[in-house]
Amino acid sequence: MDFMTILDIGASALSAERTHLNVISMNLANVNTTQTAEGGPYRRKTVLFKAVPLETPFSREMQTALDRELRGVQVKAVVTDKRPFKRVYDPGHPDADADGYVNYPDINAVEEMANLMTALRTYEANVSAITTAKTMFNKALEIGR
Amino acid sequence: MKSLFDDNIQLTAKVLDLRLMRQNIVVSNLANIKTPGYRARRLEFEEKLQAALDLEKNNKITRTNEKHLPVRFNPQKFGPDFFKDFEPRVVQGEDRVDLDKEMAIMAKNTMLYNALTQVLRKNFEGLKLVISEGGK
Numbered sequence: 001m002d003f004m005t006i007l008d009i010g011a012s013a014l015s016a017e018r019t020h021l022n023v024i025s026m027n028l029a030n031v032n033t034t035q036t037a038e039g040g041p042y043r044r045k046t047v048l049f050k051a052v053p054l055e056t057p058f059s060r061e062m063q064t065a066l067d068r069e070l071r072g073v074q075v076k077a078v079v080t081d082k083r084p085f086k087r088v089y090d091p092g093h094p095d096a097d098a099d100g101y102v103n104y105p106d107i108n109a110v111e112e113m114a115n116l117m118t119a120l121r122t123y124e125a126n127v128s129a130i131t132t133a134k135t136m137f138n139k140a141l142e143i144g145r
Numbered sequence: 146m147k148s149l150f151d152d153n154i155q156l157t158a159k160v161l162d163l164r165l166m167r168q169n170i171v172v173s174n175l176a177n178i179k180t181p182g183y184r185a186r187r188l189e190f191e192e193k194l195q196a197a198l199d200l201e202k203n204n205k206i207t208r209t210n211e212k213h214l215p216v217r218f219n220p221q222k223f224g225p226d227f228f229k230d231f232e233p234r235v236v237q238g239e240d241r242v243d244l245d246k247e248m249a250i251m252a253k254n255t256m257l258y259n260a261l262t263q264v265l266r267k268n269f270e271g272l273k274l275v276i277s278e279g280g281k
Binding site: 002003005006009010012013016020048049050051066069070071072073118121122125126128129130132133135136139140142143144145 | 161165166168169170171172173175176177178179180181183186188225227229244247248251252255258259262263265266269
């Protein structure tokens with residue numbers, strides 16, 4: 001267990017949060033998208049997080065029981081939300097069906113913004129965790145000075 | 146046995162190690178703040194440290210004569226306790242790890258760590274002073 005472990009864990013959280021931010025901004029950007037490469041309107045995406053042990057095959061043998069309990073985080077998958085589309089009556093729209101309804105993705109801007117804030121705060125918390133670890137590291141270096 | 150380095154230097158070094166471990170665990174909790182099913186982990190060592198210190202102070206070995214060598218404090222004699230939060234909780238949303246609690250633990254831990262490094266530094270500075278001034 002050393003200082004680099006802290007940085008590894010922190011970095012795993014930062015990259016996971018960054019992926020989450022990407023997915024949220026993708027959702028927000030596609031609020032009104034009715035056509036996608038897969039066909040049909042855009043489907044809302046969300047991320048799944050997974051706690052992963054921080055170990056390489058070599059370190060597995062060297063670690064103490066305590067070290068094995070440390071977990072980093074990883075984005076397990078970007079999953080597609082199954083919620084139904086929002087149907088809006090707009091007969092003039094090129095994507096309107098026979099009844100004159102257009103399918104829009106059901107993305108709630110408020111919900112996305114709330115998720116955005118959560119991701120941002122988590123990111124900040126992890127940044128400050130890394131920063132404090134760095135202060136500790138510098139203080140430890142001062143011992144020998 | 147008196148040596149150049151006091152017992153308390155060893156003790157401070159050990160506590161610094163434990164504080165670093167605690168920092169690691171807090172960061173691990175923070176990283177998994179939104180992971181479903183993750184439970185916060187904890188590291189506790191203060192009580193065991195106090196117990197170990199008391200044990201030494203009360204002198205487990207009886208000294209019948211003042212000239213008997215005192216027992217030295219051995220910082221390897223105690224270790225941390227590790228806790229996982231097993232309490233089953235079903236909470237709507239993503240707040241299994243308590244952010245406020247983790248940040249507070251982290252801040253406290255860092256401050257104590259920095260203070261201890263200062264103590265250790267002063268210790269060595271004192272030693273250096275004795276060496277340099279004693280030679281004059």
